[in-house]
Amino acid sequence: MSIIRRALIAVSWFALVAAPSFAFQAPAAQDGFVPISEVPPSERLPAAPFVIGAYAFFLVLMVVYIWSISRRLNHVQHEMKVLEQRTTQATAQGSARR
Amino acid sequence: MPKIFAPLAVVAALMLAYAPVAVAGAPYESTMLLVQKIFYFHISSWIAMSAAITVCALGSAVYLFTSSEKADHYGFAGAELTLIFCTFGLVSGSLWARKAWGQWWQWDAKLTMALMLELVFVGYLLVRKYAGPGSEKLAAAMGIFGAATAPFIYKAADWWRTIHPKTSVVPTLKPAMWNVVWFCASAFLLLFVLLLMMRVRLEERRAELDRLYLEADA
Numbered sequence: 393m394s395i396i397r398r399a400l401i402a403v404s405w406f407a408l409v410a411a412p413s414f415a416f417q418a419p420a421a422q423d424g425f426v427p428i429s430e431v432p433p434s435e436r437l438p439a440a441p442f443v444i445g446a447y448a449f450f451l452v453l454m455v456v457y458i459w460s461i462s463r464r465l466n467h468v469q470h471e472m473k474v475l476e477q478r479t480t481q482a483t484a485q486g487s488a489r490r
Numbered sequence: 491m492p493k494i495f496a497p498l499a500v501v502a503a504l505m506l507a508y509a510p511v512a513v514a515g516a517p518y519e520s521t522m523l524l525v526q527k528i529f530y531f532h533i534s535s536w537i538a539m540s541a542a543i544t545v546c547a548l549g550s551a552v553y554l555f556t557s558s559e560k561a562d563h564y565g566f567a568g569a570e571l572t573l574i575f576c577t578f579g580l581v582s583g584s585l586w587a588r589k590a591w592g593q594w595w596q597w598d599a600k601l602t603m604a605l606m607l608e609l610v611f612v613g614y615l616l617v618r619k620y621a622g623p624g625s626e627k628l629a630a631a632m633g634i635f636g637a638a639t640a641p642f643i644y645k646a647a648d649w650w651r652t653i654h655p656k657t658s659v660v661p662t663l664k665p666a667m668w669n670v671v672w673f674c675a676s677a678f679l680l681l682f683v684l685l686l687m688m689r690v691r692l693e694e695r696r697a698e699l700d701r702l703y704l705e706a707d708a
Binding site for chain 2: 439442453468479
């Protein structure tokens, strides 16, 4: 009876301790990297769109920024013209009243 | 605009048009291959950003001590250009990282600090736009604070454990790669000078308009 009990304890102990440690063993080390030709197409990430994307983004950013500066500059110059016209009109009206 | 602006603009346009051809002709880096070619515009953008942040810091410091209007114009222009070139640096870096690291972004020291720098300059522009009269001084202080972080960002990959390549990688480039780096960096610096001239001109005209309004009221 005691032998059976001991055997059961030993098996339980093995199941509790040894089995998980076998289960969590590190996978065998790879010899090297997997060549790109062996990687499935869904896992490959071609570089060209990223390179072209970066250069295209720069071009768009610069065009938008230069357009933004020239728009603001035109706006200020237009406002200056309007103000000058108003000042000239006010001066002319003032001298006419006198 | 100064007379030299038009010839410089033509030279910059030609250089920037030729830059992708020069980059395409540069040797391939052995491990990263094609995606490494983002590097030429990426590093040039950070060089231009360094020039912009230096102009911003110097302009802001001179403005804080002397209240010179011209210095404030340069500080403001430098801050806006810092934001532009920093934005491109972050986006181009992210595109490179997606291919090289498999991720668009990593919260490591260098990248996070660069993003913080971008946010400081977003804050600078918001202060200039919405904080009302007297905001120039506060913004100038922000510009100096932002510029003080730039050397830490540059050295972050050397000082802390980050995924970003270290600065020691750059001197190992082949001479043929260096030619392209210098060409692209020169094109970006020339573009920066032109944009700075345009941006300072805008601030000068705005200041003139403000003076006209004051005269009209008086």
